[in-house]
Amino acid sequence: MKFIFSLFAGLLFTLNFTQAQKFDSKYIQVSNSLVGNYTIGMMKLSRKDNHVKVKYFAANVNGVSVENRYKQWSQGKNIILYSSGTYFGDDGNPVGLCIDNGSIVNNLVKTTGFDALAIVYATGGIAVSDLKQANLNIVVNNTPTTVNVRNPLDAQKFKSWAVSNSATVFQTHLLCYNNDLKAFPPNGGNSSKEASRRFLAVCQDKQGAIQHVILNIKELVTLYEGSKAINEYLLHPSSVFNKIFFMINLDTGSQDVFESYDGNGNRDPRKYFGGTTPLSGAKNLLVYYYE
Amino acid sequence: MKKYVLIISSVVLLLFIFMGYKLLSTNQENNVPTVKTQTLTRNFNIGAFLKNSNDVVKEFPYDKYIASGDYQTYSFLRNDIDQLSNKLKDNSTAQSVIYEALTNSLIKGKPALIGSEIDSLIVTFQWADKFRIYAEADSINSNLYSAVNEFWMSKLTDRLVAISSENSNIVNNFKFRYLITKCNEVKYSASINNNSISKFIQNLLNSNWTHLFRQTWNQASKLQLSLLFIIGFITIISYSLLIKSIIKLIKK
Numbered sequence: 001m002k003f004i005f006s007l008f009a010g011l012l013f014t015l016n017f018t019q020a021q022k023f024d025s026k027y028i029q030v031s032n033s034l035v036g037n038y039t040i041g042m043m044k045l046s047r048k049d050n051h052v053k054v055k056y057f058a059a060n061v062n063g064v065s066v067e068n069r070y071k072q073w074s075q076g077k078n079i080i081l082y083s084s085g086t087y088f089g090d091d092g093n094p095v096g097l098c099i100d101n102g103s104i105v106n107n108l109v110k111t112t113g114f115d116a117l118a119i120v121y122a123t124g125g126i127a128v129s130d131l132k133q134a135n136l137n138i139v140v141n142n143t144p145t146t147v148n149v150r151n152p153l154d155a156q157k158f159k160s161w162a163v164s165n166s167a168t169v170f171q172t173h174l175l176c177y178n179n180d181l182k183a184f185p186p187n188g189g190n191s192s193k194e195a196s197r198r199f200l201a202v203c204q205d206k207q208g209a210i211q212h213v214i215l216n217i218k219e220l221v222t223l224y225e226g227s228k229a230i231n232e233y234l235l236h237p238s239s240v241f242n243k244i245f246f247m248i249n250l251d252t253g254s255q256d257v258f259e260s261y262d263g264n265g266n267r268d269p270r271k272y273f274g275g276t277t278p279l280s281g282a283k284n285l286l287v288y289y290y291e
Numbered sequence: 292m293k294k295y296v297l298i299i300s301s302v303v304l305l306l307f308i309f310m311g312y313k314l315l316s317t318n319q320e321n322n323v324p325t326v327k328t329q330t331l332t333r334n335f336n337i338g339a340f341l342k343n344s345n346d347v348v349k350e351f352p353y354d355k356y357i358a359s360g361d362y363q364t365y366s367f368l369r370n371d372i373d374q375l376s377n378k379l380k381d382n383s384t385a386q387s388v389i390y391e392a393l394t395n396s397l398i399k400g401k402p403a404l405i406g407s408e409i410d411s412l413i414v415t416f417q418w419a420d421k422f423r424i425y426a427e428a429d430s431i432n433s434n435l436y437s438a439v440n441e442f443w444m445s446k447l448t449d450r451l452v453a454i455s456s457e458n459s460n461i462v463n464n465f466k467f468r469y470l471i472t473k474c475n476e477v478k479y480s481a482s483i484n485n486n487s488i489s490k491f492i493q494n495l496l497n498s499n500w501t502h503l504f505r506q507t508w509n510q511a512s513k514l515q516l517s518l519l520f521i522i523g524f525i526t527i528i529s530y531s532l533l534i535k536s537i538i539k540l541i542k543k
């Protein structure tokens with residue numbers, strides 16, 4: 001009897017352990033900050049010890065929606081947050097070059113604007129290349145090669161590399177690169193549209209650790225004004241960061257999907273940590289999880 | 292009261308006339324052009340050029356090569372790449388020379404390939420799409436063929452976006468939609484943003500009634516829906532009044 005009871009209790013404990021989300025909150029810091037005139041919901045995700053990882057769902061695949069792909073994949077995983085990724089056209093296809101886990105979604109490299117080429121690795125990392133600098137480094141046939149993705153001859157080498165490495169790739173607005181602001185004022189190229197904004201910045205803190213920062217602005221602001229304010233805030237002498245490797249834009253227009261969770265798997269109900277579109281409206285999805 | 296009813300029903304009638312005009316003015320002509328396959332003769336003697344050239348890359352006669360039209364025949368093209376590779380002892384540089392000829396030199400020599408006529412754009416698509424197939428068939432030069440294909444697909448989709456910005460009605464034309472669909476098939480998405488009227492007409496043409504109803508219902512604000520109901524209600528009343536008076540007239 002004692003044995004059966006212990007077995008039952010053990011089983012209950014195991015079930016509870018696998019179902020509940022668990023992650024060490026020291027790797028995730030959530031706060032509201034006043035940046036200029038804007039209140040910003042900020043999530044700092046430390047990549048230290050390689051617990052925090054990224055996954056990107058670029059599109060529906062074989063008739064399976066992004067929502068269903070995410071639901072299937074996320075079973076048993078500790079989700080920190082998910083957010084819509086890049087823009088998409090009226091035909092539902094992503095704007096710019098897009099590859100999902102080594103499978104081509106859109107071949108078309110956008111040659112103006114959308115200077116950020118984001119590469120999400122199967123290992124859970126993310127890197128961004130400034131397409132204007134035309135100096136993306138890849139390894140082709142065991143030889144390090146620098147490619148200009150906007151040159152069709154080089155683009156084929158990059159696409160072959162991405163396909164053979166099961167990489168996930170998408171294009172979006174580059175807002176900041178190596179501390180330099182890359183967004184332009186409305187008369188210099190970027191839109192004058194005021195909207196709520198969400199950015200992903202990858203920064204280095206003053207201890208040398210890499211942190212991914214999700215910044216959510218609910219107030220209506222132009223891409224330039226929002227980027228400028230955050231760039232100045234992250235690099236302010238009082239900031240914990242001393243370098244922004246890159247900052248990219250995440251879509252909050254047609255799809256404003258965003259949900260974040262605490263260490264116990266409870267959704268954060270505060271408006272600065274959520275979006276306005278349900279998961280079913282996601283055309284693509286950037287997911288942070290803890291492993 | 293009757294005056295207001297008359298005004299609103301006139302507005303509704305005008306709205307229907309406008310939508311009807313938009314629907315009828317879309318060009319649904321569907322005779323898609325096709326390129327006839329014909330045997331072309333060799334015009335450019337690459338052997339003679341390579342024999343007399345000291346610097347193949349600098350001296351390559353791009354204009355003459357384009358004017359010869361030899362690039363339109365796969366066997367000639369393949370032969371040119373092979374001869375260039377042998378002379379340069381480097382397939383990659385040979386590919387770069389042919390790439391330059393088939394992209395920047397060709398568009399300079401024949402700007403009409405990316406003109407405003409949808410028929411000519413369809414022909415350009417059909418020509419460029421051959422390179423996608425060549426890339427699958429010839430693994431040695433697949434990088435070159437895919438790059439040529441990408442160059443033209445990129446120019447083509449940019450042109451389609453520009454045309455649709457200049458004339459938003461064109462997105463409902465059959466040939467325009469055909470070309471967009473062909474581009475999407477080979478995973479070159481032009482990401483053309485349609486205005487609300489164009490989306491409405493496209494769904495109407497495709498008989499997507501459920502989608503139309505759902506989108507109208509979901510996208511409209513409460514105020515818009517209330518206005519719609521009021522207009523709908525007044526329209527029904529006004530038409531029943533009209534029918535009533537017609538019946539009265541007939542009875543008299």
